[in-house]
Amino acid sequence: MGDRTFGYSAQVRPFLWVFIVVTPLEILLVELIVPWFWLRAVLLxxxxxxxxxxxxxxxxxxxxxxxxxxRYLWLRYAREFEYRIPLAAIESVTQGTTSRTLHRTRSVVDGTLVLEISNSTNVSxxxxxxxxxxxxxxGAHDVTKIEFWTDDPDGMVRALRK
Known part of the structure; x- marks a missing residue:
């Protein structure tokens, strides 16, 4: 099958880019408004x-x-976490968006590992x-189901069903 990678950050990337673009404008505005050098230096x-x-x-x-x-499905979020799931342990895979408001990138809810992006998952x-x-x-938890977000749920489902 070979290695296939799947992104998961398409929902949050635009917001990060907005902040990266706005930050220099903020720095310039602070330089123009704040009269004290020491405060400008700290804010810079x-x-x-x-x-x-x-x-x-x-x-x-x-x-x-x-x-x-x-042999494995690797679920990651930046360097925050990485989970290795044996392909042989996967009974079924389905696609469908679910929304939750757990406000965490990873949680276990009723035996389900939930890896959300913007409070949503799209592969189960x-x-x-x-x-x-x-x-x-x-702590450590036993899970029998995993829900996560990927930018290409169709491709992920196809890769896992092979």
């Missing part, structure tokens, strides 16, 4: 740091994509056997 440093962090986030979302290889996996998922400080 924060503005530059903000632009760098936004650019770094864009790069991370582009670099660390979901992927499917011959039912697993043969429970898989242990570590949520860090929120």
């Amino acid at each position: 440093a924060f503005g530059v740091l903000s632009a760098l962090l936004l650019g770094w986030q864009l790069w991370m979302l582009h670099k660390f994509k979901h992927s499917v290889d011959d 996996l039912r697993l043969n056997d429970p898989q242990e998922i570590d949520l860090g400080r929120r």
Whole structure:
């Protein structure tokens, strides 16, 4: 089958670009309005740091994509998390948008791992056997279903059904 990658950031990328474009305008406005040099210098440093962090986030979302290889489905969100799901453990895969308001990129709800982007998921996996998922400080959970977002749900479903 080979490695196939699938992005998941198309919904959030425009907002990040808007902030990257607006940040230099904000810095210029601060330079024109604030009379104290020391405060302008501090705000300039924060503005530059903000632009760098936004650019770094864009790069991370582009670099660390979901992927499917011959043995595993890799679900990622930048460098925040990465889950490896054996393809043999996937019982069924369906496509369909669900909306939640969990306000977290990853949560476990009633045995379902939910990996949201903008409070939505569009691919759902039912697993043969429970898989242990570590949520860090929120502990490890056994899940029997996974819901996640991908920018190409048709391609993801085709890749997982092979």
